[in-house]
Amino acid sequence: MTTFDTTTWTRIEPPARKVKVSIDGEDVIVTEGATVLDACRQAGVDTPTLCYGDTLTPVNACRVCVVEVEGSRALVPACSREAEGGMEISTDSNRVRKSRQLVLELLGSSVNLKLAGMKHWMDRYDADAGRFGPPGEPAGAGERDQAQPGHHHDVDGATAATVTEPPRIDNALYMRDYAKCILCYKCVEACGEDAQNTFAIAVAGRGFEARISTEFAVELPDSACVFCGNCIGVCPTGALMPMTEWTMRQAGTWNEEEQTITRTVCSFCGVGCNLELHVQDNKVVKATSPEDHSVTSGHLCIKGRFGWEHIQSVDD
Amino acid sequence: MDIKFMHAEATDAEKSAVDAVLGAPDSGWDGGDHSRADDRIARLGHDARSRRDELLPALHGLQDRIGWISEGGLNYICRRLTIPPAEAYGVATFYALLSVQERPPIVVHVCDDTACRAAGVMEIIEDLESIAGASGNADGDSMWLTSPCLGQCDKGSAAFIQSAGAPNRVIAPSPATDIVSALAGEIPSTAPSLGAPQAGSAGLQLLRRVGVVDPWDLEDYRFHGGYAALRMAVHMGPAAVLREIKDAEVRGRGGAAFPAGIKWQGAASHPSRTKYIVCNADESETGTFKDRVLMEGDPYAVIEAMTIAGYAVGAEKGYLYIRGEYPVAEELLANAITKARAKGLLGSDVLGSGFAFDVEIRRGAGAYICGEETALFNSIEGYRGEPRSKPPFPTDVGLFGEPTVVNNVETLANVPLILMGGGPGFAASGTGGSNGTKLFCLAGAVEKPGVYEVPFGTTIRELLDLAGGVRGELHAILVGGAAGRFLPISRLDTPLTFEHLRDIKGTLGSGAIMVFNTEADMGAAVRRVAAFFRDESCGQCVPCRVGTVRQEEALARMEAGSDERAVLDDLAMVLRDASICGLGQLAAEAVQSAFELGVLES
Numbered sequence: 030m031t032t033f034d035t036t037t038w039t040r041i042e043p044p045a046r047k048v049k050v051s052i053d054g055e056d057v058i059v060t061e062g063a064t065v066l067d068a069c070r071q072a073g074v075d076t077p078t079l080c081y082g083d084t085l086t087p088v089n090a091c092r093v094c095v096v097e098v099e100g101s102r103a104l105v106p107a108c109s110r111e112a113e114g115g116m117e118i119s120t121d122s123n124r125v126r127k128s129r130q131l132v133l134e135l136l137g138s139s140v141n142l143k144l145a146g147m148k149h150w151m152d153r154y155d156a157d158a159g160r161f162g163p164p165g166e167p168a169g170a171g172e173r174d175q176a177q178p179g180h181h182h183d184v185d186g187a188t189a190a191t192v193t194e195p196p197r198i199d200n201a202l203y204m205r206d207y208a209k210c211i212l213c214y215k216c217v218e219a220c221g222e223d224a225q226n227t228f229a230i231a232v233a234g235r236g237f238e239a240r241i242s243t244e245f246a247v248e249l250p251d252s253a254c255v256f257c258g259n260c261i262g263v264c265p266t267g268a269l270m271p272m273t274e275w276t277m278r279q280a281g282t283w284n285e286e287e288q289t290i291t292r293t294v295c296s297f298c299g300v301g302c303n304l305e306l307h308v309q310d311n312k313v314v315k316a317t318s319p320e321d322h323s324v325t326s327g328h329l330c331i332k333g334r335f336g337w338e339h340i341q342s343v344d345d
Numbered sequence: 346m347d348i349k350f351m352h353a354e355a356t357d358a359e360k361s362a363v364d365a366v367l368g369a370p371d372s373g374w375d376g377g378d379h380s381r382a383d384d385r386i387a388r389l390g391h392d393a394r395s396r397r398d399e400l401l402p403a404l405h406g407l408q409d410r411i412g413w414i415s416e417g418g419l420n421y422i423c424r425r426l427t428i429p430p431a432e433a434y435g436v437a438t439f440y441a442l443l444s445v446q447e448r449p450p451i452v453v454h455v456c457d458d459t460a461c462r463a464a465g466v467m468e469i470i471e472d473l474e475s476i477a478g479a480s481g482n483a484d485g486d487s488m489w490l491t492s493p494c495l496g497q498c499d500k501g502s503a504a505f506i507q508s509a510g511a512p513n514r515v516i517a518p519s520p521a522t523d524i525v526s527a528l529a530g531e532i533p534s535t536a537p538s539l540g541a542p543q544a545g546s547a548g549l550q551l552l553r554r555v556g557v558v559d560p561w562d563l564e565d566y567r568f569h570g571g572y573a574a575l576r577m578a579v580h581m582g583p584a585a586v587l588r589e590i591k592d593a594e595v596r597g598r599g600g601a602a603f604p605a606g607i608k609w610q611g612a613a614s615h616p617s618r619t620k621y622i623v624c625n626a627d628e629s630e631t632g633t634f635k636d637r638v639l640m641e642g643d644p645y646a647v648i649e650a651m652t653i654a655g656y657a658v659g660a661e662k663g664y665l666y667i668r669g670e671y672p673v674a675e676e677l678l679a680n681a682i683t684k685a686r687a688k689g690l691l692g693s694d695v696l697g698s699g700f701a702f703d704v705e706i707r708r709g710a711g712a713y714i715c716g717e718e719t720a721l722f723n724s725i726e727g728y729r730g731e732p733r734s735k736p737p738f739p740t741d742v743g744l745f746g747e748p749t750v751v752n753n754v755e756t757l758a759n760v761p762l763i764l765m766g767g768g769p770g771f772a773a774s775g776t777g778g779s780n781g782t783k784l785f786c787l788a789g790a791v792e793k794p795g796v797y798e799v800p801f802g803t804t805i806r807e808l809l810d811l812a813g814g815v816r817g818e819l820h821a822i823l824v825g826g827a828a829g830r831f832l833p834i835s836r837l838d839t840p841l842t843f844e845h846l847r848d849i850k851g852t853l854g855s856g857a858i859m860v861f862n863t864e865a866d867m868g869a870a871v872r873r874v875a876a877f878f879r880d881e882s883c884g885q886c887v888p889c890r891v892g893t894v895r896q897e898e899a900l901a902r903m904e905a906g907s908d909e910r911a912v913l914d915d916l917a918m919v920l921r922d923a924s925i926c927g928l929g930q931l932a933a934e935a936v937q938s939a940f941e942l943g944v945l946e947s
Binding site: 088089090091092093095103104106109110111124127128131132135136138139160161162175177178179180181183184185186187189190211212227228229230231232233234235236237238239242243244245247252253 | 348349351416419429430431432433434435438439440441444445446481490491492493711712729734736876879880881882883884885886887888890891892893894895897898899900901902903905907912915916918919921922923924925930
């Protein structure tokens with residue numbers, strides 16, 4: 030009987046097909062199935078993104094990554110459009126610059142983008158978030174939850190409507206500041222099919238009154254939330270934040286430049302999730318997981334994300 | 346999926362309202378009483394999730410019977426269908442006709458949209474405010490709300506009544522006194538008139554049976570030539586039917602003017618075994634009511650055309666998605682489906698040919714965006730009515746992820762005509778780029794508003810004459826509804842075809858023609874269009890969600906004397922270039938064209 034040494038076998042994949050696209054006049058060859066954003070990155074063309082996440086299904090809702098594709102009537106979102114052979118893509122045409130400028134202005138005028146890391150893009154595209162007038166009155170607590178779809182309220186245009194409302198703090202682990210929410214759907218995806226399969230939150234309401242919500246806007250401890258914090262991990266604007274970070278930011282003691290990041294393995298169970306412990310003044314202030322880690326893809330459970338406070342508890 | 350439900354319990358009335366739609370629960374696994382047998386078998390997984398598309402019908406069940414959707418009621422639906430409560434809440438809060446807050450049992454939605462404004466509806470609303478108080482006041486047993494276009498534009502005013510435990514009704518025209526009676530619970534049982542002044546005239550094609558046949562009666566339909574086209578189709582075979590439709594070069598009548606034959610061919614040649622036909626009857630474009638006239642006047646024709654489409658494409662299932670504000674049309678179509686099924690014109694063996702096809706009606710719940718084809722799919726599937734990005738296009742990945750043909754009601758109404766007259770004959774009947782006849786919805790300041798059928802190439806002036814001429818002095822014309830554009834009055838002799846209007850930067854859109862005379866408040870009309878888009882944006886993408894708000898604000902500042910053209914032009918650009926779907930892409934068209942033509946200057 031013949032024996033095979035299977036350890037020497039190599040798995041043969043069908044050859045990956047390549048497609049050639051042109052980005053700003055330069056030819057780029059990418060693997061079939063790659064997106065326009067992949068092609069841009071490969072070509073070294075920096076592209077702003079907000080709602081895009083490497084580990085999530087693209088929803089192309091923010092429209093900040095739009096590019097111009099020859100033959101397409103409207104601009105196309107780079108993050109979700111598959112690169113097709115022969116595509117001629119412009120990433121810095123007047124139309125692209127204007128649309129990106131306006132998208133940033135529209136976001137900046139309605140949402141608090143302080144922690145979204147969009148400053149240099151705003152500068153690059155000359156985006157003036159103040160051009161639509163002074164921000165309107167913030168909504169009261171829970172007011173936006175009551176909005177009825179399709180009900181019109183007359184405006185006088187003296188102020189620019191915003192999504193500002195008081196931060197929601199209803200548990201000890203993390204808080205939600207929807208004044209910073211750009212409605213990128215990332216938290217919904219991470220809570221749902223893309224990671225956690227908990228489905229504690231969804232987009233509710235419609236139009237400008239659309240918001241992230243639990244059922245009937247109940248507080249998180251009453252919802253299906255399991256406090257894995259994966260929504261925090263994917264939030265691009267700081268709308269979702271661990272309470273440790275929020276408290277320190279409020280006190281003015283949060284100092285990211287002073288922090289070191291130590292990579293370690295979570296000790297709670299045997300899965301082997303990598304943890305990044307953010308340490309400031311010799312104290313852990315936050316735990317995250319690297320997005321490129323094969324076990325977690327950046328996601329954790331309640332223990333990994335929040336269960337570290339005991340390591341710095343001091344016996345009195 | 347291990348779902349955490351809420352603790353709230355449904356009342357018996359709520360349970361029975363939901364069960365009336367979904368059937369009685371099988372076991373404790375789908376919301377019924379827990380029995381010992383449930384401990385031995387689990388019925389979850391794909392079986393349960395495959396019922397997701399029954400979410401919207403179940404929500405309607407609660408809304409119709411109870412008048413609102415309580416926590417207990419929603420929780421019960423979630424248990425029945427294995428849906429996470431947060432997601433169901435997200436769906437329920439998407440639609441204007443559903444309420445997750447307790448509200449009075451009678452809610453009257455009063456149209457204050459552009460077409461009715463042009464006909465003078467604001468006087469009625471002022472009267473109503475003085476008698477019944479401001480809109481949205483929920484004290485007492487009833488309330489009234491302003492509403493976007495209700496598709497009764499020929500009457501110049503309309504109200505849609507939701508009454509808990511009773512069928513939804515429409516009153517049109519709706520003088521303030523009738524609305525007040527409706528608020529008091531005296532709901533009229535008579536349906537509004539059809540709105541087709543040409544009915545019964547010779548030479549009509551699409552409207553040939555409207556107002557002539559009894560819309561309830563299948564035999565009368567057959568007596569007037571109905572089902573001859575389906576019989577012919579079955580005789581010809583699917584490939585030949587497809588060829589006739591392609592030869593006819595019939596363009597879609599829903600607004601986008603895409604050639605129907607290409608859609609049919611795309612779905613027909615797709616290797617997938619499951620395919621769907623969807624009839625888009627979510628006619629919500631402001632000033633448009635032609636599909637309602639067709640469905641109310643000749644409902645069997647829509648079902649027959651869908652059956653022919655299913656036969657040609659190889660689909661066994663059709664969905665007819667009708668807007669919630671059309672209760673009369675819905676009832677007529679449901680009747681038509683039942684009677685057609687009883688006669689073997691739908692079902693497992695259509696006309697004894699071995700071809701299986703059936704149609705299911707799905708009712709919208711107050712969302713203009715659900716007329717966008719991919720938003721419509723999401724709505725049917727039980728998700729929020731948010732458009733999907735294209736590509737992939739519906740003929741590849743459509744309803745439930747399968748190849749799907751979506752056609753507007755009027756487009757489908759052309760199908761039997763094409764088969765009976767032959768594709769090439771149909772193609773020869775037009776102007777080359779626009780074949781066949783077209784329904785136009787004349788509303789606003791015309792003497793005889795209504796749906797008019799004319800050959801493509803008829804001029805706007807001829808159409809206005811047909812409608813008895815302008816009431817007062819003509820000031821402006823908005824063609825294509827809220828998503829359309831104002832046309833210069835100097836262009837009254839432009840032939841109405843897809844290509845001629847494109848040449849002058851206009852659009853035929855849905856065929857809505859709103860006429861404004863010099864008495865109309867054009868500033869208010871343009872602001873109403875902007876408000877419409879602000880209210881109807883689904884909120885998914887930034888340009889539309891925030892851009893429509895900023896557009897309305899800028900118009901308000903402009904009215905106060907500020908120069909906002911630069912802001913409005915920039916907004917128009919980002920809306921057109923960067924929005925996901927047609928709603929956002931067209932949200933600035935009417936406003937922009939109003940400036941370009943100076944219709945705001947009196």
